[in-house]
């Protein structure tokens with residue numbers, strides 16, 4: 167057996183000579199990465215903190231001085247717009263004695279007054295003042311006592327990311343080959359405007375956060391993990407959406423693309439043929455028939471396009487470490503502890519379409535959180551239970567590895583393979599390893 | 608789909624969920640947040656009896672019988688936004704018209720939903736029942752508090768909240784036009800919400 171405790175302990179003690187490499191191999195990873203408290207604690211510092219993590223969407227900060235609370239790993243943060251509209255992320259941690267300074271989910275505030283002893287901070291982090299300043303000595307320096315900040319915050323077309331790593335590449339370089347896929351997703355909105363709605367499905371499971379990321383690029387599981395949904399979808403005869411995962415997925419038209427930096431995408435669009443096909447294959451939503459008639463009558467030229475964008479985007483884009491774009495949802499992985507995670511499914515509407523399209527998008531976005539994701543999360547929890555077996559040490563991710571003719575690389579370095587290839591896990595664990603080994607740039 | 612399609616089977620078609628259907632929800636929300644006079648004891652007793660029967664069907668997992676309590680134009684609604692919010696622009700835990708409710712029951716009974724293997728065992732307590740007969744529509748509105756206890760896979764959970772039922776007259780009795788389930792912590796994180804409320 168791998169002496170996990172010494173690997174972890176040594177790596178923590180001496181980040182310069184880490185030995186995480188023993189735990190991540192070409193075709194497998196060690197169970198301790200999902201079960202060990204100390205691994206989790208390290209991840210919250212080195213993975214969530216030293217690379218770009220998704221923080222929030224700009225539509226959640228609609229005006230000057232808007233704020234929304236969130237997390238960066240386990241750190242509570244407040245993402246803010248300043249009075250000129252610039253984006254910031256401050257730690258939700260008073261510089262005095264650590265109380266959170268903001269206890270609301272979202273709102274508008276130029277400054278935050280800590281409820282404990284009343285220190286007041288601007289929404290950009292500077293300390294405005296502490297009550298009864300004469301109680302402090304001459305060395306009390308307000309300029310040194312601002313809120314801690316996420317030092318780099320950038321937005322790509324509304325998606326706000328942050329990192330504490332000054333040497334990290336630019337956000338655009340980090341997104342790299344994931345960018346065109348994110349563009350495709352955003353540009354389904356006629357004017358590129360995506361709006362995160364107030365209500366979100368917050369789905370908690372008793373398992374490690376990586377189980378959700380593993381699943382984001384898993385084209386192997388649907389015919390099994392989602393059997394109930396596939397059965398349900400054929401209740402009314404013809405099969406709807408996703409049942410194609412059941413036909414020879416190994417040599418089907420669907421592919422997975424390993425995009426670098428731990429990102430990947432499953433492209434389901436080859437299963438659809440032409441305008442209107444995504445809509446036609448969507449499991450039926452409440453109001454579907456009346457809506458389709460209305461759209462076809464009022465917008466005969468544009469109907470197929472409007473109907474298609476009322477259904478899902480048909481790509482599963484995973485951006486390491488915490489962003490999963492699935493359907494029309496912006497899904498965020500929030501680690502709570504080594505064996506507890508919250509997945510937040512942010513529903514979106516879009517600009518530039520008739521209001522009925524957005525209502526239908528809401529009904530579309532209720533389907534998978536109800537009948538799909540719960541079965542996956544049940545399986546995540548059972549994985550976590552299975553991992554209690556200390557004697558069987560490895561989690562396999564070898565499907566597709568060394569299989570002739572599966573993988574090919576294009577000129578940009580993107581590797582494409584059969585959708586059931588576990589290349590998603592193999593590639594993101596290389597990025598995980600790089601970060602855990604203390605890489606900066 | 609064409610002009611000849613007969614949409615009357617609402618377990619297959621959803622032609623009736625339109626702007627008026629959503630407007631009704633706003634109207635019901637206004638009524639549910641108003642103060643009501645204390646109902647006649649027989650009316651109250653009859654409403655309680657209806658709720659108790661519905662509760663028992665769910666708790667005994669008799670979902671095929673449960674769904675028969677609903678009208679063809681029903682809605683089983685578990686909002687995320689407390690009180691309901693605006694479902695036109697917000698997602699819900701459940702926004703089930705007759706077709707999706709039929710899907711839900713079918714899904715629960717596939718025996719393949721891993722989130723329901725093992726199946727949830729539930730028992731619910733319903734109290735503070737109030738009744739308003741709406742003379743305009745002929746509907747009977749029933750407001751109540753609930754606590755649903757769930758046991759599944761070795762874990763016990765408790766879900767408090769309030770129900771808003773809109774009942775439509777049906778022969779000598781009533782059917783459910785709307786069942787709105789208002790979880791106390793509806794907008795917060797939940798584990799496995801696949802149980803029936």
Ligand code: FES
Nearest residue numbers: 260262263280283
């Ligand atoms: S902890 Fe914030 S003012 Fe004391």
Ligand SMILES: [Fe+2]
Nearest residue numbers: 381388391542
């Ligand atoms: Fe899945």
